[in-house]
Amino acid sequence: MGRRGLPATHLPPFSLNELAPCGISQFEDPLDFRLINTEDTISRLLSLIRDARDRVVLVSPYTTLAAEDRVGRALSEALARKVKVMLFVREDDQTQPRKDWLEALQPLLKAGLKLYGVPGLHAKLYLSESTALVTSLNLLASSFLNTIEVGLCSDEKEAVKQAEAFIQREILPHARQSSERAKKPPRSSPPATAWRTRTTGHCIRCAEEIALKADKPYCRDCYDEWADWGNPDYLDAFCHSCGVDHPSSMNKPLCRDCYRAQA
Numbered sequence: 481m482g483r484r485g486l487p488a489t490h491l492p493p494f495s496l497n498e499l500a501p502c503g504i505s506q507f508e509d510p511l512d513f514r515l516i517n518t519e520d521t522i523s524r525l526l527s528l529i530r531d532a533r534d535r536v537v538l539v540s541p542y543t544t545l546a547a548e549d550r551v552g553r554a555l556s557e558a559l560a561r562k563v564k565v566m567l568f569v570r571e572d573d574q575t576q577p578r579k580d581w582l583e584a585l586q587p588l589l590k591a592g593l594k595l596y597g598v599p600g601l602h603a604k605l606y607l608s609e610s611t612a613l614v615t616s617l618n619l620l621a622s623s624f625l626n627t628i629e630v631g632l633c634s635d636e637k638e639a640v641k642q643a644e645a646f647i648q649r650e651i652l653p654h655a656r657q658s659s660e661r662a663k664k665p666p667r668s669s670p671p672a673t674a675w676r677t678r679t680t681g682h683c684i685r686c687a688e689e690i691a692l693k694a695d696k697p698y699c700r701d702c703y704d705e706w707a708d709w710g711n712p713d714y715l716d717a718f719c720h721s722c723g724v725d726h727p728s729s730m731n732k733p734l735c736r737d738c739y740r741a742q743a
């Protein structure tokens with residue numbers, strides 16, 4: 481591209497009027513679509529974490545998140561309030577989280593942050609039970625300083641529902657618990673054949689022991705909470721059958737091992 485060398489003044493002047501023929505002026509109804517810039521994206525992300533009462537899901541392929549960062553501090557506080565925090569990063573043969581980064585993340589992992597690796601992950605999405613933020617922003621220190629990012633943020637129930645469904649559909653099937661966490665033994669390891677003989681399971685939200693019924697994966701209290709929204713794709717924390725940490729939902733209450741054992 482020969483253009484790159486040209487001084488900025490040689491670029492044709494850009495006028496918003498040029499957009500009019502594309503139809504912008506035709507929209508009479510206020511559109512629920514407001515793009516936000518880097519600064520607003522960061523501040524919405526921080527509010528999303530600070531206001532979360534139940535969960536925070538961070539989808540950030542490239543991450544240098546550390547416990548002492550602004551975001552890291554907000555996450556520590558959220559974890560201290562018993563908010564569930566899940567972080568999805570890119571992890572495949574070409575892209576591995578760096579050792580020093582995993583070191584920096586240790587305090588958050590110890591505080592309960594769940595880390596998942598997803599091959600080929602390039603989407604960025606931040607979500608609480610009440611806010612969805614779709615953006616170009618990775619949780620990188622550099623993004624917070626000198627990159628130009630764009631974001632789209634919504635507190636609409638429908639937006640949150642869509643974001644959850646997206647994670648369920650596009651990301652979870654490829655997610656694996658990061659090797660760094662996998663060193664921690666699961667609370668009970670399921671023999672693959674146990675599904676048929678097992679009669680007790682676990683609430684997918686609080687892990688309490690309950691009857692094993694794939695269509696009733698919540699304990700009574702958690703079911704009442706869940707029923708406020710009734711979203712069958714809402715992500716909870718444990719496999720209904722074996723009780724290991726696993727992003728589970730009413731629709732998909734089992735970890736992959738238990739799912740396979742059942743089939």
Ligand SMILES: [Zn+2]
Pocket residue numbers: 683684685686687688698699700701702703
């Ligand atoms: Zn429960």
Ligand SMILES: [Zn+2]
Pocket residue numbers: 670719720721722723724734735736737738739
């Ligand atoms: Zn399981």
